[in-house]
Amino acid sequence: MQALRDITFEVKPGELFGLIGPDGAGKTTLFRILTTLLFADEGTASVAGMDVVGDYRDIRKAVGYMPGRFSLYQDLSVEENLDFFATIFGTTVEENYDLIKDIYIQIEPFKKRRVVALSGGMKQKLALSCALIHKPKVLFLDEPTTGVDPVSRREFWDMLKRLNSTGITVLVSTPYMDEAELCNRIALIQEGELLVVDSPENIVANHTDSLYKVAAKNTYMLIKDLKDFKGNKSVYAFGEFIHYTHSNSDFSEERLGEYLEAKGHEDIKIVKARAGIEDVFMALSEKKGTEV
């Protein structure tokens, strides 16, 4: 199976770059190629100016990598894990303590505790500390917030921002579209192909389809009826609203309202809204689907 196809992108030094796409889109494969763990069948890639195939040794010294699956030693304590990673990268915890201080200080009270007994959020912080302890030039974080509670997610992104501001280039992958706005630039990935690479603001601004949020009492019937409405382009549920776009310009909120009323819907709400990253993603992946 081909996991990735025709991928070209560039991350500028010091950027916080997000790779955003659903499960199975190829994010992990892409990260593994960039961290020299897998060979690409074709093409070239370089990280921090070094080729991922020829200079893999140097890349392994220069990058920090936090795999999607938690991968620290469960039977070692917090402190022992951190020490171990510092040692194998030829440094010490003291030497780079400033870099991890903000993060590590939160788990330091538990430094004698074995990792197996830590909470998910604490494990995440420790994993990040371990990936950072050798002061990498580029930091790869594969789905660091998957399975983490909303508060810890927020905290984690704050930490990433702070790290990024110290000059470390950060590549982070996530299936959560709402995390896109927290990146400097993002790439949307779907079924092994990049849909778009740009800043989140530009991506949203370049999206011209006008979007309407529609709600009514019976959501299930509403989706069905909107899909039957002549000229519809896309209809999908998004939280409590249905996001609706129309394929041509001869659209008015009144006409849709009348149509829905005639269908017997109650409490109809139609609001024009600004498209978010997820709307763009849906539109782009649908467009790609029709092209193929």
Next chain:
Amino acid sequence: MLRPWMRCSKNWRAMWNNFKSKFLGTNFKRFMGFVKKEFYHIFRDKRSMFILFGMPIAQILLFGFAITNEIKNVNIGILDKSKDSETIHITNRISSSPYFKIKNIVSSEQQIEAIFKKGQVKAVLVFEKDFGKNLKSTNLANVQIISDATDPNTANTVTNYIQSILQDYQREINLGIPGREPIEVRSRMFYNPELKGVFNFLPGVMTVILMLVSAMMTSISIAREKEQGTMEVLLVSPLKPLQVIIGKVFPYIFLSIINAIVILLLGFVVFGMPVQGSYFLLALETVLFILCALSLGILISIISKTQQTAMMISLMGLMLPIILLSGFIFPVSSMPWPLQAISNIIPAKWYNLILKGVMIKGVGLRFLWKETLILLGMTVFFIVLSIKKYKIRLE
């Protein structure tokens, strides 16, 4: 005036530090950090600790005390149809030996099967009628030994022991009477005159345990890194493949040597197993076998993706053949030729031969060079194959 080597020894610490920083430096620290982590894994895992230290002691004691062909205090019965001074004399001799206890005196043939069925005795000795009279007049008297062959080994041994007591007795009464001296068979058991079981099982158990500790534990420990995902992080680090492999193996070399010493000490202190040959040669051969087993363990771990696979390959692919085909339990020479051929590719067979040679026969390298070379060859083969198969990337 100091000779050069004395100056060296005086400043050895400085020289060592110099050597460390020049040739080893951060690489050495990296390696030591890795070894430290491995020791944490081993000492914190109860299962590992049990396999490492509980099992060798338990196995040696089990084999030593429970699984043995030697007989002691075996219950036997007597059916004496003659009841003369000769039969009473013989009966007393048997009961005064440490091997037998006379449990039943039966009065008829019919009773014999009954006491066998109850499991009261292992054998019954039957004297014919007029035993003493026949013996005096013709020097020919009949006895019958009936034994319970449910356990063939014991039956055999019991029969042999009773026979030799009877022969001793006959020789004594014929002493000095010309023409009545039978052919005397004097057997002498070389290397193990008392036919102690420990001479056979101790080298065998040592082989099995060293193989288990070295091959199985190493293979599981590398497979564990793969399974837990930590291999992914280790690969994206400046650690070289060789550092990872040697770092994994190093603690087990150390622990295997301790194990070997514990087994030899137990054998000597508890069972009186001596080492006839050179201790130095024994140590060298043991280290060679440990290295061979470790390199096999690495090879297994490189092939297997999960701890379970590694364990299955080690147990099914290593333990069974070692126990069955290494000559530890069944002699290789009495196997059918296909099995004999297979036994040749098992490192444990060669180490078992070496161990018996050094410990029991006390022979030197002059007689064991072939076995040693084979082990050495196997070790090199496993190492080369492992390095070729080691993946510096994910599969």
